[in-house]
Amino acid sequence: MTTRQWQSIIVQLERILGSDGVVKRKEELLTYECDGLPQYRQRPALVTLPRTTQQVAEIVKICNKHKIPWVARGAGTGLSGGALPVEDCILIVTARMRQILAIDLENQRVVVQPGVINNWVTQAVSGAGFYYAPDPSSQIICSIGGNVAENSGGVHCLKYGVTTNHVLGLTIVTGEGEIVKTGGMVSEMPLFDLTGLFVGSEGTLGIATEIVLKILKRPESVGVILADFNSIEEAGSAVAGIIQAGIIPAGMEMMDNFSINAVEDVVATDCYPRDAQAILLVELDGLQVEVEAYKEKVAEICRRCGARSITSASDEATRMKLWKGRKAAFAAMGKISPNYFVQDGVVPRSKLPQVLAEINRLSEKYGFPIANVFHAGDGNLHPLILYDQSVEGAFAKVEELGGEILKLCVRMGGSISGEHGIGSDKKCYMTEMFTEVDLETQQYVRRCFNPYGLANPGKIFPTPPTCGETANAGRSQFKGAFAF
Ligand SMILES: Cc1cc2nc3c(=O)[nH]c(=O)nc-3n(C[C@H](O)[C@H](O)[C@H](O)COP(=O)(O)OP(=O)(O)OC[C@H]3O[C@@H](n4cnc5c(N)ncnc54)[C@H](O)[C@@H]3O)c2cc1C
Numbered sequence: 001m002t003t004r005q006w007q008s009i010i011v012q013l014e015r016i017l018g019s020d021g022v023v024k025r026k027e028e029l030l031t032y033e034c035d036g037l038p039q040y041r042q043r044p045a046l047v048t049l050p051r052t053t054q055q056v057a058e059i060v061k062i063c064n065k066h067k068i069p070w071v072a073r074g075a076g077t078g079l080s081g082g083a084l085p086v087e088d089c090i091l092i093v094t095a096r097m098r099q100i101l102a103i104d105l106e107n108q109r110v111v112v113q114p115g116v117i118n119n120w121v122t123q124a125v126s127g128a129g130f131y132y133a134p135d136p137s138s139q140i141i142c143s144i145g146g147n148v149a150e151n152s153g154g155v156h157c158l159k160y161g162v163t164t165n166h167v168l169g170l171t172i173v174t175g176e177g178e179i180v181k182t183g184g185m186v187s188e189m190p191l192f193d194l195t196g197l198f199v200g201s202e203g204t205l206g207i208a209t210e211i212v213l214k215i216l217k218r219p220e221s222v223g224v225i226l227a228d229f230n231s232i233e234e235a236g237s238a239v240a241g242i243i244q245a246g247i248i249p250a251g252m253e254m255m256d257n258f259s260i261n262a263v264e265d266v267v268a269t270d271c272y273p274r275d276a277q278a279i280l281l282v283e284l285d286g287l288q289v290e291v292e293a294y295k296e297k298v299a300e301i302c303r304r305c306g307a308r309s310i311t312s313a314s315d316e317a318t319r320m321k322l323w324k325g326r327k328a329a330f331a332a333m334g335k336i337s338p339n340y341f342v343q344d345g346v347v348p349r350s351k352l353p354q355v356l357a358e359i360n361r362l363s364e365k366y367g368f369p370i371a372n373v374f375h376a377g378d379g380n381l382h383p384l385i386l387y388d389q390s391v392e393g394a395f396a397k398v399e400e401l402g403g404e405i406l407k408l409c410v411r412m413g414g415s416i417s418g419e420h421g422i423g424s425d426k427k428c429y430m431t432e433m434f435t436e437v438d439l440e441t442q443q444y445v446r447r448c449f450n451p452y453g454l455a456n457p458g459k460i461f462p463t464p465p466t467c468g469e470t471a472n473a474g475r476s477q478f479k480g481a482f483a484f
Pocket of ligand 1: 204
């Protein structure tokens, strides 16, 4: 497109959004050139900041008319490059769509615009004793629209399910610019489950502009157990033992020795023994009698599996203290290493010790330390590969190592994504899990919603299906036809 054509597009967009609704200066566009995976960067041609569904639909129609690719963006905390701009694209950022539109406590639902921050929902209803269950660790900054697109998980998803289990209905703007309502205000609706289809589609089917969420009543009581072990195997057998005993904790998280020391160096909880090879954090919630009984049972299982010490907490201040290190784990890595790359895979939880031993072997082979933090109950691993970006070629090796870990997860009967999505980062590993026919079947669906292929192109699907064409093929080479 020529500069003149872009200028005409800006005029059209400003007519819809006002001049402060279009970001066009080169230095301002820098903010949007990556998401939470900063290794991949591409500056967008323009950024738009709509406030309403209608405005989103009009932007999409302009994009279609001029064949301009567009990418939805919430808070930009995604860790798989889902909101990474593509060359010469328009970003549709939901940062001004931040209204909580309705709160219906009687029927336990809340209607929000997509830019609403995850934990604002809980804040809005906590006074009445309710909360919104899906709680990614990024919940103080990530948006509900991003959660919907990634089908985000979190610590409490072991018991309460991931985002898809808490979304009743959506208003979406499709790739054609049509406004469509899916689902509704109740969970049982006739016709195809388009809400379920849209959740987890990573911005490739359209953009969610209104979301109906289910909220839950706060449990009467919450307790946390911290157990430390001499080996990952012992901690892993405690996880299996707890589930086999029929206990479904609200959350069950594990950290290895490397992570324990990293968080103690940075946030000094003084709760995690530095010489432990693994710690297990188990949160139990429900009626008070139930929580008390389960706490005893969990402690007993942990002891039987070799726990060296057990700390139990019911009051909020001590619970927060026990969780503090786990919550700060990613940030702690940033403090002890110039760069880190977080992977996200899933294995059957019984395979955790075996997979961790193999990850340690890969860490030695490639020469990069790896800290492991994981949602143990779900078998969802987050290996954090530490490296120095300024060393030439380091990131290419880190990407290769990350790929080895994902392939290992698949070999063990797991998946290449637990909760962070596929985005740009992992699309080349999709063929490890899916056949060509599987992928083509998914593409049929994508084409129904996104017939021109302009909504978040180049994401999720391997095109071409090789790892030679990485997410970052055009890294930092802004060839945008237009930038002030
Ligand atoms: C420190 C840290 C901890 C994290 N912990 C977790 C965790 O525990 N669990 C977890 O699941 N994730 C976690 N994440 C990842 C991330 O926060 C989630 O994926 C989150 O849902 C992304 O929301 P966002 O608003 O930042 O989305 P963005 O990064 O802006 O976008 C993510 C994807 O959603 C699409 N999108 C955004 N808005 C819309 C919309 N309205 N309609 C359609 N598509 C849209 C984008 O195109 C993109 O593909 C963590 C991230 C960080 C940085």
